[in-house]
Amino acid sequence: MFLNLNGNFELTDVELDANAPNLSASVSRSSGIDNRHAVSNATYKRLRIKNAKTVTPNFSGGYGITFWHGGCDNVTIDDIEFENIGQSDLGLFEMENWTVRNIKSKNCGYMVINVESSNKSRGVKNGVVDTVYASNVGRSVISLIRNSASVGDVESVTVQNVYVDKCGLTNSDVGGIRVRGTKNCTIDNVKINECNSIGIRVSGDWFGFKGTVNSYADLASLTGLNKGDIYRVSSEGLLYTYLDNQFQQQGQGQSQELLKCKNLVLSNISINKIQTTVNGEGVRVQGEAFCSHDDITLSDIYIGNSQSTGVLATYSNRITVNNLKIDKVNTS
């Protein structure tokens, strides 16, 4: 099944069986609804979409519903059931003024809801994700990330009322909820019962960073360079990027600034049973040098029965932690 919609419409009461288990791992052919044109003032309501997993189990095959480039605005997605989707159940890659609510997901191979301002995208803004029930998720339940190549932001997105039974089944690192490079986003009222990865991972990735040298002159002795490699010169406190066969200076955090989180609120979070013994924090707010997060609020966070650290934060400024509750963790 590959339904390609565009324009202004209302799609209701549809059951789609992508019937993909016998297909090769082609994403587009095996997706449920794949919007690759402009969609506006559209409603998707009471849909059941299943079996977009292809021959390879877990992360393979198609999406449930995707919104690619072209301007997907004023869209409401309500009362949708996903089952056995290989990629993300919902892929929101370029949208403004949207609402996603009442989502039920079983056996998602990748991410239940992936909000990602991707390559060429003008961003994903002004959205609400409200009420998600998910079980047996391969990777993340919610992902809010700015792609490094994006020209648009993930901005002003609220995620609330998310209930999860088992996530991170096939990836121990990405996180049950994953956040990168967002602005003014809130995640409120999330309950995860059993997570095989980091519970919530907020990252400030430093793409292309290869290492630190003492002086500018040391850059000349580096070998095996590729376009986009970034080195820090410690004597200057500056970053240099290898472009056009030479190093060009960046301002402090110039490009990496885009991948830090600003004004992020995580509230009413409960994560029980972190199963991994390595990198298995309940909440990890991880910035990097030149890419530190600003204004992070963690309110009413509960982490219980974790093999690893409850809350870990690096390279972040202005962190407020209210009413933290950590019980029974093996490290700090």
Place this chain on the structure above:
Amino acid sequence: MQFTLCNDIHVQGGYISNIGNYGAGFTDCKDVLISGLKITNPGVSAFYFNNATDAVKIIGCTTRDNKRPKLMTNSVIVESNLPARNPKYIIADNDFEDAVGNKITIQNGVIQDRMKISNNVGI
């Protein structure tokens, strides 16, 4: 809870209990205010500060160890590896457990005159 290379942190209320290692650790941080936090049964110390974590206030916190034998070595350990930065600490109005080791251990003499320790139970 572990914070590294973070600035302007305010931890208020809540609890940390039954931990394999220390309860709340801060490495190379600046401007840390911890108030009203209760740490029970840490595996090592309740609070642990190192690498010249600076401008710290611990106010109105409680530490307890109910295990037999008690595992908490200290309520507060301050371990500065960069004494030249001369960090400053205020530890006041806390209720500290009578730990196996000391209630407060300062592992670098330079910072002692920058410590203001007042009105803590048992100190």
